Amino acid sequence: MTNQNLKKINSDLNFVYSDNGSISVIFQDNNLLMGVVGEFNVNLKELEKMTNSNIYFRGNSILIKGNQEKNETVKNAIQFLADQFINNGSIEKKDVISSINKFMIEEKKNKSNRNIEYIIKTPKKSVIPRSERQKNYVRALKESEIIISTGPAGTGKTFLAVAVA
Secondary structure (H helix, E strand, C coil): CCHHHHHHHHHHEEEEECCCCCEEEEECCHHHHHHHHCHHHHHHHHHHHHHCCEEEEECCEEEEECCHHHHHHHHHHHHHHHHHHHHHCCCCHHHHHHHHCHHHHHHHHCCCHHHHHHCEECCCCEECCCCHHHHHHHHHHHHCCCCCCCCCCCCCHHHHHHHHC
């Protein structure tokens, strides 16, 4: 994530912590809000189901109620989704699932320049490795001429190889 995108997210999102432990996320940009919430609030409903927390959406704010650990997880997920929407222009279901994934949150917090090398730019959107093993696979694809990869179906072997190519 570039510094310009980070500044845009910081200016578009405000977080308000209340005494009862709930967090309010206030959006300044309605297009970003619509992208994060999703059609018919589908992204928020999915986050609510995955984290077992209560998420309320009204106007330009999202209220998160639950225990503090879950609230922080949902807050980080909303920040991740906002970043995805700014970078890609859309949010898919896999992005919502990845937003809760601890690895993706840690990667987002660790904003060193060496992590940018793992982002694969394609003409339509950016491809980001979703796990440590995918990250190692992308590194191997970039460094070596021949790679032999085995594993279960649906783990991204062919997708990542084509994206890197």
